[in-house]
Amino acid sequence: LMISLDGLGTGHDAQRHFADGKGSFEKVSQAVELALEHGLPPSISITVTGRNAAGLAELVEWVLERGLIFQLNFYRQSLFSQSHADLQLEEQAILAGIQAALKVIEHHLPRFSLLGILDRTTLAYPHTLPCGAGANYLVFTPQGGVAQCQILLHHPVTTVHDPDPVSRIRTDKSHFINPPVDERGECAECSWRYWCGGGCPLETRRVMHSPYHRSPNCRIYQTIFPELIRLEGFRLLHYASDPQVVRTQWLELQPA
Incomplete structure:
Protein backbone atom coordinates (compact mmCIF):
# COMPACT_ATOMS: atom_id res chain seq x y z
CA LEU A 1 0.00 0.00 0.00
CA TYR A 125 22.85 -2.49 -7.54
CA PRO A 126 23.91 -1.04 -10.92
CA HIS A 127 21.26 -0.43 -13.57
CA THR A 128 21.19 1.30 -16.95
CA LEU A 129 17.57 2.50 -16.89
CA PRO A 130 15.95 4.71 -14.25
CA CYS A 131 12.64 2.83 -14.42
CA GLY A 132 10.77 0.15 -16.36
CA ALA A 133 8.86 2.59 -18.58
CA GLY A 134 9.21 1.55 -22.20
CA ALA A 135 10.42 -1.90 -21.16
CA ASN A 136 8.20 -3.75 -18.68
CA TYR A 137 5.93 -1.11 -17.15
CA LEU A 138 2.26 -0.66 -18.07
CA VAL A 139 -0.11 2.14 -17.04
CA PHE A 140 -3.85 1.76 -17.60
CA THR A 141 -6.33 4.56 -18.26
CA PRO A 142 -9.93 4.40 -16.95
CA GLN A 143 -11.04 3.80 -20.55
CA GLY A 144 -8.82 0.74 -21.02
CA GLY A 145 -5.93 2.42 -22.78
CA VAL A 146 -2.37 1.32 -22.05
CA ALA A 147 0.36 3.95 -21.76
CA GLN A 148 4.11 3.76 -21.19
CA CYS A 149 4.13 6.10 -18.18
CA GLN A 150 1.57 7.79 -15.94
CA ILE A 151 2.74 11.15 -17.27
CA LEU A 152 1.63 9.94 -20.72
CA LEU A 153 -1.89 8.81 -19.89
CA HIS A 154 -3.13 11.18 -22.60
CA HIS A 155 -1.02 9.22 -25.14
CA PRO A 156 -1.94 5.53 -24.77
CA VAL A 157 -0.16 3.36 -27.32
CA THR A 158 -2.55 0.41 -27.21
CA THR A 159 -5.52 -0.99 -25.25
CA VAL A 160 -6.29 -3.81 -22.84
CA HIS A 161 -7.59 -5.81 -25.80
CA ASP A 162 -4.10 -6.02 -27.31
CA PRO A 163 -2.87 -9.64 -27.02
CA ASP A 164 0.70 -8.39 -26.44
CA PRO A 165 0.67 -4.88 -24.92
CA VAL A 166 4.24 -5.19 -23.65
CA SER A 167 5.59 -5.44 -27.20
CA ARG A 168 3.74 -2.25 -28.14
CA ILE A 169 5.09 -0.51 -25.07
CA ARG A 170 8.62 -1.47 -26.09
CA THR A 171 8.41 -0.62 -29.79
CA ASP A 172 6.33 2.58 -29.86
CA LYS A 173 8.72 5.57 -29.86
CA SER A 174 6.22 8.23 -30.94
CA HIS A 175 5.97 9.91 -27.52
CA PHE A 176 8.51 8.19 -25.31
CA ILE A 177 12.13 7.04 -25.46
CA ASN A 178 13.95 5.68 -22.40
CA PRO A 179 17.58 5.34 -23.58
CA PRO A 180 20.09 3.38 -21.48
CA VAL A 181 22.39 5.70 -19.55
CA ASP A 182 25.35 4.57 -21.66
CA GLU A 183 23.66 6.20 -24.67
CA ARG A 184 23.43 9.57 -22.89
CA GLY A 185 26.65 11.19 -24.04
CA GLU A 186 27.05 13.58 -21.10
CA CYS A 187 26.73 10.70 -18.62
CA ALA A 188 29.62 8.64 -20.03
CA GLU A 189 32.24 9.93 -17.59
CA CYS A 190 30.00 10.10 -14.51
CA SER A 191 30.88 7.58 -11.80
CA TRP A 192 27.27 7.61 -10.56
CA ARG A 193 25.59 6.79 -13.90
CA TYR A 194 24.70 3.19 -13.05
CA TRP A 195 23.07 4.26 -9.79
CA CYS A 196 20.71 6.93 -11.17
CA GLY A 197 20.26 5.24 -14.56
CA GLY A 198 20.22 8.69 -16.14
CA GLY A 199 17.14 10.01 -14.38
CA CYS A 200 13.61 10.42 -15.74
CA PRO A 201 13.81 10.60 -19.57
CA LEU A 202 10.55 12.55 -19.84
CA GLU A 203 11.78 15.28 -17.52
CA THR A 204 15.12 15.35 -19.33
CA ARG A 205 13.39 15.73 -22.70
CA ARG A 206 11.12 18.46 -21.35
CA VAL A 207 13.98 20.53 -19.95
CA MET A 208 16.86 19.61 -22.27
CA HIS A 209 14.72 18.95 -25.40
CA SER A 210 16.18 15.45 -25.80
CA PRO A 211 16.17 12.32 -23.62
CA TYR A 212 19.81 11.70 -24.56
CA HIS A 213 21.15 14.47 -22.33
CA ARG A 214 21.97 14.14 -18.64
CA SER A 215 19.15 14.67 -16.16
CA PRO A 216 18.36 18.25 -15.09
CA ASN A 217 18.49 16.81 -11.56
CA CYS A 218 22.01 15.48 -12.05
CA ARG A 219 23.68 17.77 -9.51
Whole structure:
Protein backbone atom coordinates (compact mmCIF):
# COMPACT_ATOMS: atom_id res chain seq x y z
CA LEU A 1 0.00 0.00 0.00
CA MET A 2 1.44 3.36 -1.01
CA ILE A 3 0.00 6.67 0.20
CA SER A 4 1.05 10.10 -1.07
CA LEU A 5 1.86 12.58 1.67
CA ASP A 6 3.72 15.78 0.75
CA GLY A 7 3.85 17.66 4.05
CA LEU A 8 2.20 18.21 7.40
CA GLY A 9 -1.01 20.22 7.50
CA THR A 10 -0.89 23.11 5.05
CA GLY A 11 2.38 21.77 3.62
CA HIS A 12 0.43 18.85 2.17
CA ASP A 13 -2.76 20.78 1.42
CA ALA A 14 -0.88 23.27 -0.77
CA GLN A 15 -0.19 20.46 -3.25
CA ARG A 16 -3.02 18.01 -2.72
CA HIS A 17 -6.47 19.37 -2.16
CA PHE A 18 -9.97 18.39 -3.22
CA ALA A 19 -11.74 19.94 -6.20
CA ASP A 20 -13.50 22.40 -3.90
CA GLY A 21 -10.14 23.64 -2.57
CA LYS A 22 -10.39 21.91 0.82
CA GLY A 23 -7.14 20.38 1.98
CA SER A 24 -6.72 16.60 2.18
CA PHE A 25 -4.09 16.28 4.92
CA GLU A 26 -6.60 15.34 7.62
CA LYS A 27 -8.06 12.54 5.50
CA VAL A 28 -4.67 11.28 4.35
CA SER A 29 -3.16 11.24 7.84
CA GLN A 30 -6.26 9.40 9.09
CA ALA A 31 -5.76 6.84 6.32
CA VAL A 32 -2.15 6.29 7.42
CA GLU A 33 -3.18 5.74 11.03
CA LEU A 34 -6.05 3.45 10.00
CA ALA A 35 -3.70 1.32 7.90
CA LEU A 36 -1.29 1.03 10.83
CA GLU A 37 -4.10 0.02 13.18
CA HIS A 38 -4.95 -2.85 10.84
CA GLY A 39 -1.38 -4.07 10.47
CA LEU A 40 -0.82 -2.71 6.98
CA PRO A 41 2.07 -0.21 7.21
CA PRO A 42 1.93 1.94 4.07
CA SER A 43 4.88 3.16 2.07
CA ILE A 44 4.83 6.97 1.96
CA SER A 45 5.42 8.66 -1.38
CA ILE A 46 6.65 12.24 -0.92
CA THR A 47 6.60 14.43 -4.02
CA VAL A 48 9.28 17.10 -3.59
CA THR A 49 8.54 20.50 -5.14
CA GLY A 50 9.46 24.12 -4.71
CA ARG A 51 6.40 24.47 -2.48
CA ASN A 52 7.19 21.85 0.14
CA ALA A 53 11.00 21.53 0.18
CA ALA A 54 11.35 23.60 3.35
CA GLY A 55 9.02 21.23 5.23
CA LEU A 56 10.67 17.95 4.26
CA ALA A 57 12.57 17.51 7.53
CA GLU A 58 9.42 17.88 9.62
CA LEU A 59 7.53 15.44 7.39
CA VAL A 60 10.31 12.83 7.37
CA GLU A 61 10.44 12.95 11.17
CA TRP A 62 6.66 12.32 11.29
CA VAL A 63 7.05 9.36 8.94
CA LEU A 64 10.00 7.84 10.79
CA GLU A 65 8.25 8.15 14.16
CA ARG A 66 5.67 5.74 12.74
CA GLY A 67 8.31 3.36 11.41
CA LEU A 68 7.21 3.84 7.81
CA ILE A 69 9.18 3.35 4.61
CA PHE A 70 9.21 6.42 2.36
CA GLN A 71 10.58 7.70 -0.94
CA LEU A 72 11.42 11.23 -2.05
CA ASN A 73 10.10 11.67 -5.60
CA PHE A 74 10.86 14.77 -7.65
CA TYR A 75 8.01 16.75 -9.16
CA ARG A 76 7.47 16.24 -12.87
CA GLN A 77 5.45 18.73 -14.89
CA SER A 78 2.23 17.49 -16.47
CA LEU A 79 -0.37 19.06 -18.74
CA PHE A 80 -2.34 20.07 -15.67
CA SER A 81 0.49 21.67 -13.70
CA GLN A 82 2.27 23.81 -16.29
CA SER A 83 0.83 27.05 -14.93
CA HIS A 84 2.14 26.47 -11.39
CA ALA A 85 5.66 27.87 -11.56
CA ASP A 86 6.21 27.48 -7.80
CA LEU A 87 6.15 23.69 -8.18
CA GLN A 88 9.36 23.72 -10.22
CA LEU A 89 12.46 22.09 -8.78
CA GLU A 90 14.60 25.02 -7.66
CA GLU A 91 17.90 23.23 -7.16
CA GLN A 92 19.23 25.02 -4.09
CA ALA A 93 15.90 24.88 -2.27
CA ILE A 94 15.54 21.15 -3.03
CA LEU A 95 19.09 20.38 -1.90
CA ALA A 96 18.62 22.34 1.32
CA GLY A 97 15.32 20.56 2.03
CA ILE A 98 16.70 17.08 1.38
CA GLN A 99 19.86 17.72 3.40
CA ALA A 100 17.75 18.90 6.34
CA ALA A 101 15.72 15.69 6.02
CA LEU A 102 18.92 13.61 6.01
CA LYS A 103 19.93 15.17 9.32
CA VAL A 104 16.63 14.01 10.77
CA ILE A 105 17.25 10.52 9.40
CA GLU A 106 20.69 10.45 11.02
CA HIS A 107 19.05 10.91 14.42
CA HIS A 108 16.20 8.45 13.68
CA LEU A 109 17.96 5.69 11.74
CA PRO A 110 15.28 3.39 10.25
CA ARG A 111 15.36 -0.38 10.03
CA PHE A 112 14.97 -0.26 6.23
CA SER A 113 17.70 0.47 3.69
CA LEU A 114 18.27 4.08 2.62
CA LEU A 115 19.80 3.09 -0.72
CA GLY A 116 16.59 3.53 -2.71
CA ILE A 117 14.79 6.48 -1.15
CA LEU A 118 15.82 9.13 -3.68
CA ASP A 119 13.69 9.66 -6.79
CA ARG A 120 13.79 6.61 -9.05
CA THR A 121 17.38 5.80 -8.11
CA THR A 122 18.95 2.94 -6.22
CA LEU A 123 22.44 2.50 -4.87
CA ALA A 124 21.78 -1.17 -4.12
CA TYR A 125 22.85 -2.49 -7.54
CA PRO A 126 23.91 -1.04 -10.92
CA HIS A 127 21.26 -0.43 -13.57
CA THR A 128 21.19 1.30 -16.95
CA LEU A 129 17.57 2.50 -16.89
CA PRO A 130 15.95 4.71 -14.25
CA CYS A 131 12.64 2.83 -14.42
CA GLY A 132 10.77 0.15 -16.36
CA ALA A 133 8.86 2.59 -18.58
CA GLY A 134 9.21 1.55 -22.20
CA ALA A 135 10.42 -1.90 -21.16
CA ASN A 136 8.20 -3.75 -18.68
CA TYR A 137 5.93 -1.11 -17.15
CA LEU A 138 2.26 -0.66 -18.07
CA VAL A 139 -0.11 2.14 -17.04
CA PHE A 140 -3.85 1.76 -17.60
CA THR A 141 -6.33 4.56 -18.26
CA PRO A 142 -9.93 4.40 -16.95
CA GLN A 143 -11.04 3.80 -20.55
CA GLY A 144 -8.82 0.74 -21.02
CA GLY A 145 -5.93 2.42 -22.78
CA VAL A 146 -2.37 1.32 -22.05
CA ALA A 147 0.36 3.95 -21.76
CA GLN A 148 4.11 3.76 -21.19
CA CYS A 149 4.13 6.10 -18.18
CA GLN A 150 1.57 7.79 -15.94
CA ILE A 151 2.74 11.15 -17.27
CA LEU A 152 1.63 9.94 -20.72
CA LEU A 153 -1.89 8.81 -19.89
CA HIS A 154 -3.13 11.18 -22.60
CA HIS A 155 -1.02 9.22 -25.14
CA PRO A 156 -1.94 5.53 -24.77
CA VAL A 157 -0.16 3.36 -27.32
CA THR A 158 -2.55 0.41 -27.21
CA THR A 159 -5.52 -0.99 -25.25
CA VAL A 160 -6.29 -3.81 -22.84
CA HIS A 161 -7.59 -5.81 -25.80
CA ASP A 162 -4.10 -6.02 -27.31
CA PRO A 163 -2.87 -9.64 -27.02
CA ASP A 164 0.70 -8.39 -26.44
CA PRO A 165 0.67 -4.88 -24.92
CA VAL A 166 4.24 -5.19 -23.65
CA SER A 167 5.59 -5.44 -27.20
CA ARG A 168 3.74 -2.25 -28.14
CA ILE A 169 5.09 -0.51 -25.07
CA ARG A 170 8.62 -1.47 -26.09
CA THR A 171 8.41 -0.62 -29.79
CA ASP A 172 6.33 2.58 -29.86
CA LYS A 173 8.72 5.57 -29.86
CA SER A 174 6.22 8.23 -30.94
CA HIS A 175 5.97 9.91 -27.52
CA PHE A 176 8.51 8.19 -25.31
CA ILE A 177 12.13 7.04 -25.46
CA ASN A 178 13.95 5.68 -22.40
CA PRO A 179 17.58 5.34 -23.58
CA PRO A 180 20.09 3.38 -21.48
CA VAL A 181 22.39 5.70 -19.55
CA ASP A 182 25.35 4.57 -21.66
CA GLU A 183 23.66 6.20 -24.67
CA ARG A 184 23.43 9.57 -22.89
CA GLY A 185 26.65 11.19 -24.04
CA GLU A 186 27.05 13.58 -21.10
CA CYS A 187 26.73 10.70 -18.62
CA ALA A 188 29.62 8.64 -20.03
CA GLU A 189 32.24 9.93 -17.59
CA CYS A 190 30.00 10.10 -14.51
CA SER A 191 30.88 7.58 -11.80
CA TRP A 192 27.27 7.61 -10.56
CA ARG A 193 25.59 6.79 -13.90
CA TYR A 194 24.70 3.19 -13.05
CA TRP A 195 23.07 4.26 -9.79
CA CYS A 196 20.71 6.93 -11.17
CA GLY A 197 20.26 5.24 -14.56
CA GLY A 198 20.22 8.69 -16.14
CA GLY A 199 17.14 10.01 -14.38
CA CYS A 200 13.61 10.42 -15.74
CA PRO A 201 13.81 10.60 -19.57
CA LEU A 202 10.55 12.55 -19.84
CA GLU A 203 11.78 15.28 -17.52
CA THR A 204 15.12 15.35 -19.33
CA ARG A 205 13.39 15.73 -22.70
CA ARG A 206 11.12 18.46 -21.35
CA VAL A 207 13.98 20.53 -19.95
CA MET A 208 16.86 19.61 -22.27
CA HIS A 209 14.72 18.95 -25.40
CA SER A 210 16.18 15.45 -25.80
CA PRO A 211 16.17 12.32 -23.62
CA TYR A 212 19.81 11.70 -24.56
CA HIS A 213 21.15 14.47 -22.33
CA ARG A 214 21.97 14.14 -18.64
CA SER A 215 19.15 14.67 -16.16
CA PRO A 216 18.36 18.25 -15.09
CA ASN A 217 18.49 16.81 -11.56
CA CYS A 218 22.01 15.48 -12.05
CA ARG A 219 23.68 17.77 -9.51
CA ILE A 220 21.10 16.85 -6.88
CA TYR A 221 21.85 13.15 -7.38
CA GLN A 222 25.61 13.70 -7.29
CA THR A 223 25.36 15.75 -4.09
CA ILE A 224 22.97 13.48 -2.20
CA PHE A 225 24.33 10.03 -3.17
CA PRO A 226 27.51 10.26 -1.01
CA GLU A 227 25.42 11.45 1.93
CA LEU A 228 23.01 8.52 1.54
CA ILE A 229 25.92 6.05 1.45
CA ARG A 230 27.35 7.59 4.63
CA LEU A 231 23.97 7.34 6.36
CA GLU A 232 23.49 3.76 5.20
CA GLY A 233 26.85 2.91 6.75
CA PHE A 234 25.76 4.46 10.06
CA ARG A 235 22.48 2.56 9.83
CA LEU A 236 24.18 -0.81 9.29
CA LEU A 237 26.55 -0.20 12.20
CA HIS A 238 23.62 0.82 14.39
CA TYR A 239 21.72 -2.40 13.66
CA ALA A 240 24.79 -4.67 13.30
CA SER A 241 23.66 -6.88 16.19
CA ASP A 242 20.18 -7.41 14.72
CA PRO A 243 20.31 -10.47 12.39
CA GLN A 244 16.90 -9.70 10.84
CA VAL A 245 18.04 -6.27 9.66
CA VAL A 246 21.29 -7.72 8.29
CA ARG A 247 19.40 -10.43 6.37
CA THR A 248 16.89 -7.90 5.00
CA GLN A 249 19.77 -5.71 3.81
CA TRP A 250 21.39 -8.71 2.06
CA LEU A 251 18.14 -9.51 0.24
CA GLU A 252 17.72 -5.88 -0.85
CA LEU A 253 21.18 -5.91 -2.41
CA GLN A 254 20.34 -8.83 -4.70
CA PRO A 255 19.55 -7.66 -8.28
CA ALA A 256 15.90 -7.95 -9.30
